[in-house]
Amino acid sequence: MKYSKTDRYPVCKSSELVDDTMMKVSIDMVDILVGRRNGKLFACDNSCPHKGASLSKGCFNGDRVVCYMHGYEYNVFTGKLENMKSWKKEDTWVEQDMEWRKSGDLILYSVSEEDGTVYVALK
Numbered sequence: 841m842k843y844s845k846t847d848r849y850p851v852c853k854s855s856e857l858v859d860d861t862m863m864k865v866s867i868d869m870v871d872i873l874v875g876r877r878n879g880k881l882f883a884c885d886n887s888c889p890h891k892g893a894s895l896s897k898g899c900f901n902g903d904r905v906v907c908y909m910h911g912y913e914y915n916v917f918t919g920k921l922e923n924m925k926s927w928k929k930e931d932t933w934v935e936q937d938m939e940w941r942k943s944g945d946l947i948l949y950s951v952s953e954e955d956g957t958v959y960v961a962l963k
């Protein structure tokens with residue numbers, strides 16, 4: 841089944857997404873991170889904008905998801921990169937390279953909840 845970017849799709853039951861949790865779901869082979877933080881739903885691309893690690897393996901720091909790979913922190917409601925790991929002298933030359941450190945922001949998706957079901961739209 842081919843999904844339209846304007847349609848919304850059921851991704852889980854509301855009861856599966858208790859406060860301060862997140863999970864990876866898939867719509868048409870797009871991996872999405874959906875979660876609830878301080879009672880508010882969010883949905884974003886599961887792929888880290890830095891180097892593509894799975895954000896579902898990360899954790900929360902306030903309203904930010906912390907990528908397990910290099911520790912970048914993205915606000916799950918605005919999508920903005922808000923914190924980067926502080927780099928130390930002993931880090932490798934690759935990690936000190938300015939190009940390597942660059943990252944965009946998270947891709948956010950529309951998320952809603954109705955009758956005990958959470959919906960995400962790919963737009």
Ligand code: FES
Nearest residue numbers: 888890891907910
């Ligand atoms: S891949 Fe996520 S911080 Fe580098």
